[in-house]
Amino acid sequence: MSRLDWIILGGALAFVVLYGLWKGRGSRTSEGYLLSNRDARWFTICLSIMATQASAITFLSTPGQAYADGMRFVQFYLGLPLAMVVLSVTVVPIFHRLKVFTAYEYLEGRFDLKTRTLAAFLFLIQRGLAVGLTIYAPALVLSVLLGWNIHLNLVLVGSLVMIYTVTGGTRAVSWAQSTQMVIITCGMLVAGILAVRHLPQGVSFTDALHVAGAQGRLNAITTSFDWSDRYTLWSGLIGGFFLALSYFGTDQSQVQRYLTGSTVAQSRLALLANGLLKVPMQFLILLLGALVFVHYQFTPSPLFFNPAAVERVLAGPEAAAFRSTEADYRAASERRATGARAFLLARGTPAEAPARSALVQAQVESTSLREKGVAMIRRAAPGTNPSDTNYVFLSYVLASLPAGVVGLVLAAVFSASMSSMSAEINALGATTVVDLWRRRFGDQGPRKELWVGRLATFGWGCFAILFAEYASRLGTLVEAVNILGSLFYGTILGIFLVAFYVKRVQGGAAFWAALVAEAAVVACFLFTRISFLWYNAIGCVLVVGIASLLSFIPSRRTA
Amino acid sequence: VLGTWRRIYALVLGCLALWILLFLLFERAFS
Structure with missing residues (x-):
């Protein structure tokens, strides 16, 4: 790290925090704090949605994935545009019409309190644990490759996020994410251009693609069907569709982004623009990984890119x-x-x-x-x-790219980490206030709710930092926590689909169907080799099927 | 008008089909 790198990194982070603080000032009610007074335009929401989904590990791990396994990972995102269309047609108008603060609020009106609480509780567990890993994973990579103190890194990133998220709420998060997406785009674009320019003497961009293609690194589409193969066209279109439907339709960290839209049209356009941009964005990041692979075809590469693991051997x-x-x-x-x-x-x-x-x-x-x-x-x-997939890209950047660019790429990594964490603790705070506190203590007025919202966001921020500190002791449990989302998403999506489309199902049937489906998904995880992308579809179909069957059993009151 | 949204949805789904086709052609061109 040169002095120029430090200046670029420090300047970018300071700008994001100060800009977030400035844009987030003036929230005086819970609606202003939690939903930015519902006045956002579609392009701001779209950037916010993309920044929330793209965590630091997306930019560190995805090129490494292309290095090790080719570009098949892009198929993971093929179901996303389909889900954006379905959500635009169905979910967005309903949430806007009911003026809900959280997705789970809708479930009480449609079913009952216990179904709402179950969905909110599942969200708080999975997202509460995942937010710690959002900042832990990149901090671990940076500590290994740059020798930075991991604890200091976690506290620094967590504190910077909390400064503007706790004070400014959703508006601060949203505007900070716009600047973070600009930094991320610049960082990855410059790294990509330099990866092409730094190809060995006499090797053109087309030559590089031929070398990568000859060794199966440009295998973007796999048309064969295999339940245990994680990335195929079919697992992407079907499993990826259900995953995107769950994530964007029922996860408050995303729902809260498009609830800020001033109209149904603004929220819809944001989701659809995300559907248009996401697949090519991931393709380009994977292509960058393929170029890194070509670079190491001509340049000696380490046997293993994680030096800490090598030292242990x-x-x-x-x-x-x-x-x-x-x-x-x-x-x-x-x-x-x-x-x-x-x-x-x-x-x-x-x-x-x-x-x-x-x-x-x-x-x-x-x-x-x-x-x-x-x-x-x-x-x-x-x-x-x-x-070592998380270490490949950053190792390449540190070894091959010039001063200044290293700082810019690191600023992109920090921006991605901060943007995801800010949206997640913002959503956790909102769910805590709206689905737990307000439900327990009633409407206490917008001013008091604003301060409870700030306190809840601060609490979740502290929990994220503490869990990230503890994550280093979890070993492979970290992967289990990562997969936790897929264990719950299908069930939550099933509850919402029943709510939207199966009018005869009432609260009890939905609640018990969700519990049975959740047990079945956990059994799939423990006892089968079915890839996790299918869990969402299985959980969702089971909830809809079981709830529909249960709805035909007459209740004691009507029997 | 409803037709405007239908055109936008068709655009998104058309782009998805186009991406898949381009990815297949891209792989074929360089392997």
């Missing part, structure tokens, strides 16, 4: 074997670079096919050596996840 009994594997990997990397250059020279000639085979063979050799190293890392630290 080197301190153990397999140190000599690991060193030997590293030496073999370096030799294989040189053969791979030679193979890549030979392939580019042979393109368009009869020698292309054998040159391609030789390049693929060199890559297979490198991959098997890498897997051998990963096995040693797994043995050196049993119970930890031996994946």
Whole structure:
């Protein structure tokens, strides 16, 4: 990190916080604090929606995913535009007409208090735990690669977010997110342009794509069907559709973004613009990862990108074997670079096919050596996840990009982390006030509710920092917490779909159907190999089916 | 008018179909 990097990073973060504070001043009622007085325009809401969904790990992990597995991950987002259309047609007009503060508020009017409380409670659990991981995951990567104190990082990021989120509420979050999206876009765009310009001498952008394509890194669409394959066209269109429907339709951290729209049209356009932009945005981030892959075809790469994991092996009994594997990997990397250059020279000639085979063979050799190293890392630290996808992109940035750009990319990472955390604690605070406090103590007036909202947001911010501090002791449980969202989303979505479309179902049937469906989804997680993208569809279909069946059983009062 | 929204929804879904087609062509062009 050069002085210029520090100036850019510090300047960007200070600007975001001060801008959020300035735009968020003047909230005098709970409606102003929680919903920005419902006066937002569609482009502000759209940026806010995108910034909420894109956390720091999105920008750190996605290029690493393309490096390791190609561009298949883009399929995860293919169901999102479909969900945006469905939500625009159905959910947005209902929420606007009823002037709700939270999604769960609607459920009491349609069903009963216990169904509303169940949905709000599931949201508070899953989002309350996830918000800690939102700031923990990037802090861990930065502490390993830059040697920064992880505890200081967590407290700094958490405190900066709380300064403008607690004081200014939703309006501050929304305007800060607009600037954060600009910083994120600039950071990723500059990194992408420089990744192309820093390709080895004589390797053009088209050449780079041919090298990546020859080794299966541009495999954006998989048309085969496989229940256990996480990313296929079908899991993306069907599973991704249900996931996006759940996340954008029933998760308060997103619902609160479009409830701020001044009209139904403004909220709809925001969701639809998000549907248009999200897929190409993810494609470009994955393409950046494919370019990083090509860079390391010609330049020696580390055997494993997480230096902390490597140090653990080197301190153990397999140190000599690991060193030997590293030496073999370096030799294989040189053969791979030679193979890549030979392939580019042979393109368009009869020698292309054998040159391609030789390049693929060199890559297979490198991959098997890498897997051998990963096995040693797994043995050196049993119970930890031996994946380095979160470390690939930032390692590349630190090693290859010039001063100033490193600071800009780090500002993008911090902005993404802060934008997600701010929206999440903002939504957790709103749900606590509207669905728990107001329901328990009644309407205490907009001024008092404003201060309770601030207190609840502050409380959730503190909880996020404390949970993030504790997350380092969770080991692989971190992944379980990450998957927690998928365990609950389908059930919550099912409750809402029943509420919207199955008019004969009443509160009791929806509540018990949700509990049975949730148990079934947890059983799928524990006892089957079904990929988590399908959990949302399974939970949702079960709630709708069981609630519909239960609605035909006459209740005691009517029997 | 209702038709305006229908056109916007068709635009979003048309773009999704276009992205999938372009991704398939992109992969085919460079592999």
